[in-house]
Amino acid sequence: MKLRLVYFSSLSLICSVLLSGCTLSRLVKLSKKQQVTVIPHQLEVSGDNILFEVKAQVPLKMVQKKAVYGLELTYKYGEAQEDAVGRIAFTPGEFVYENDRPTITRQFSIPYTPEKNPGQLLMQGVASNKKRHEKRTSKQELAKGLITTSKLVARNNEVTYELDNFEPEKESFNTLTFYFDKGQTALRDFLGTNVSVLNDFIEANYKTESIEIIAGTSPEKEELQKPRLAAQRVQVLQRFYKHKLDVSDYVNNTKAITFKPTPLRQSWDSFIKKVKSSALPKEEVDKILAIVNGEGSFLEKEEKLQQLESYEYLELYVYPVLRFAEVKIAYSPVLKKNYEIYLLSKKIVEKAADKSVLTDQELRYAATLTPLLAEKQKIYEAAIRTTDHWQAYHNLGVVYLLMAKQEHRPQLKNELLKKSAQNLIYASHRNPAARTFYHAASAHHLRGNALEALQAYDYAIKLGGNKEILEKVFADKAALEIEIGQIDDALTSLRFAGTTYQNYINKGLCYMLKENYDDSPKFYEEALKLKPNDALAYYSLAIIAARVKDENLMAAHLKRAVQADKSFVQRAINDLEFRPYLKKDYFQAALKR
Template sequence: MHNLHSRKSFLFSILLSTFFLFSVSGCTLSRMIKTGEARQEISVEPTVLAVNGNVVPFDLKVKVPAEVTGKKPVYNVVVAYQYGKKQTEPVTRLRFAPGEFIYENGTPTINRQLSFPYTPEKASGKLVAQAEAVKPNGRVKRGKVREIAPGVITTSRLTVKANAVSLAPDTYRKGVSEPELLTFFFDEGKAELRDYLGTNMDVLKELLQSNYKIQAVEITTGHSPEEADSKDPKLARKRAQTFEKYMRHQLDVNSYTNTNQSVKFKVQPVVRNWERFLKQVQLSALSPEQVNQILDIINGPGSFRDKEKQLSKLDSYDYLQLYIYPALRYADVRITYNVPQKKDSEIYLLSRKIVENRIDADKLTEEELRYAATLTPLLSEKLAIYQAAAENTMKWQAFNNLGVTYVQMAQQAVKPTTRDKMLREAIVNLTYASHRNPTAQLFYNLGSAQYLLGNYPEALQSYDYALKLGGPVPVLQQVFADKAALEIETGRLDEAVVSLAYAGTSYQSLMNKGLIYLLKGNYEQAQTFYEEALVLKPNDALAHYSLAVLAARTNQPEALASHLHQATRQEKSLTAKAIDDPEFRNFVGTPTFREALK
């Protein structure tokens, strides 16, 4: 009986001790949370979050009292972004354990540069923080969820961009065989063939192995005015000889239709000649004043080398080095050959049979197969024909048109996953096209698709390639305009200013100039550009919305209401955007704001 009583007393003591320990543990965690929440300091910069490219970046500083930074338990601050219908995206967990924080003026502190991915549904939401105390055994006590920053401002996305894609010009002409022109580029001072930036030698090799009857090959090569390229007067001839040697070898070992005896070769090196340079300058986005300065030098006295030295002193020389000189280290290979001609109905029916694998692709030439795609209005049929053309001919025109068709179908897609899949296919094919035939238009097509998919660094690189290759002024101005829009969206405002200097004075350029000044805080200049844009495009919804943002930042409620009313009247979707836009957070509840949205 005594033993039974002792055993009961022992069990009671254990239960009491366990209860006491849990009570103390719970009390410790609660006290830590209470102490931490009362005295912690959390600051976010910017105070209102803003999108930059595909992410929302911000700097976070958290200070906590020293009492909560002991070894056990650990005091944490959990940061997340809440948006939509109870959706939460974790951002970070800051642990105030020994060795994981610093002392700033004697206070335990953690500084972090953080970001989270941006998607449109996150435009309306808030950045929140929650204290938590965690014991080694996993027991957790959490504090209240507190807002530390509203967001997300998306004003940097009020850009105007075209992101256009264009089909390759139709080279099929009934009764006419068009020569094939392939352009290749060399490294500065070099005559060796290279296999990047549009110089894929497989394209030339495949053409030489084709069953077309080649009549003649003309190789024209040149060099840039730079010292490394112009000091050797035989460099252009060496480049031409490199291509001739390569092509003759391919005819010897791979071609069964053509031979070195049946194909007439003509080699034409262009040495210390300014003609192509002047053509590139005329096709550039340089201002008329800059072009005239260059023309004065080229048409003036002095040797070839003297004129290059004079060019190096111009303020446009950086542009010449980046966008003109690389295009002068070239080889133009023009191949003339014959192809038979067929009726439209026959071409279309044969293309369908090729797509369905009922006949061999060689029943149509590559020009005929691409031409067949123009004979149907259905994107799905165009896609199938261009796929067959790309697989069987490997020509840049087929790859380009296949990529453009993928972009067009992506723009009609309902599901985001389908859209992104098609854009990825478009990028693959547009990459093949632009590297087989490097022109400003093709690299612009590629950059447009990359932008639409959100591949911003790649898009900027493609725009840069396009500008270096030169081309018609309208094309280059459009490239500069879209490049500037992307630079604005990714926070490169100073670079965007430079790009817009070459983008002309279109509606797009004026709108994006206005946005740059708006983001920089030069509201007077921003308003000037937006009003000029409205002259070109009266009643434009985006211009009025942008002016409403400007009015909000300068605390002009009447102007805000007027422009917002104009914007929402022209485009109804801007009503919901305005209500959720943090730019208008100080005006949303006012009668003036509500009246403007009616």
């Protein structure tokens, strides 16, 4: 009995599989009667996508409960690359009836990249059941090739180094401040004072032009009792400097240097300034100012100040800095030669020398002394670590951009463009200006980051600037808007972009894409006036002529394009715009140089 049960179960399973297989096979066989169309028949790039519509109709018998028939769409390009596009399935609720035939109409989009041209849109029928058994038809071609006319854009994306306007200092100034004890003129030479710094400067033997010594006093009683105290402090420092010149300096002498003694008269001005910028509460400041601006002598006012709660603060933090002398030295620094600056920058990069051996500007200038991008990169990176200056970020971004243009490996090229955009954005935020944001936008544009590029272009426009730079911004913004399919926005931007070759080319393209074949040629002709024998302008005119079916004009323009640039021969052969004329004698004659 058990044996008979197993026998009937196995037979039932076999029948089920056979019936299922028969159903799937029948669906595949019926698929020969399906009708599938693509609109447009010739796929065309729009912005950054390939947009198209697929309409599929199948016989009524192909809609069943136990099995589902559908279409899988793929796009094949390159040597063996095939990307999934989407799927259409004739399940209940997914189709409508048109002329008694189940019908599905659906829009699809394929992200466009240059390597996808040429390519093929393929479909494959798939019949499947709930048990995941399936049968497939052979793959069929729905469309072949791409129309890429919308990519015939002219753009600039100019990104150049920002010059530092480096000039070796012909004259420099060194200012050293000295502080004195209450009522005293003696120089304090313990650790932390500027006496040792002044010594080092004199012994460095810089050619010195003049020395101004300014000295002041505080309103304290011990200071007020010595009316010549400020002048005496000046004299102490002048004697000290002259003595050091006689002993240590072999470049300068006391007769060649102009000394300018400037003792300050007793005044409350410096005191008031320090009090106003102090950490004292406003009410305490007001009390102090009421006394100082009131009636009485210096000494009387000082005695009144001593009665205030804030007097201890004045003794600790205000009076000591008023007992000062300032030495301002005008000198000619020792000029470094270019090769010295370059070699020192390499030592800084290699961490073989301290960053202080070059000024911030000298280090950035060093990057201009080498033609090697790798060396420029390291020097600007060292400059960023040292100064965080916007020009270092900007010029490092330019270096990465130039490296990317020389790089043929896609992944590394993209990484370099990413670093370029990052550094140019850092620069633009540290120095917000139309020019810096335009450069950042250009880097994003070249990398294919449309949203980031548009934002940076907009920032550049909002910041304002001279007409020349703003016209460049609008021109490249318009080029990007064409590339992403925003034709009306591009035409708006082009209104403010000036009358250049680039803008005439792009305006002509906008009108062509809007199918205005009467006005579009006018702009290409204007472009040719600025750039005679331009291949792109003649090629675009040939496309317009092809679209309006003017064979003679098409052949004439195409011939001029090929004469100007032989790469347009293969381009024309592969271009679907010229497919109807490919085997015509006049077309082939036009491609001969």
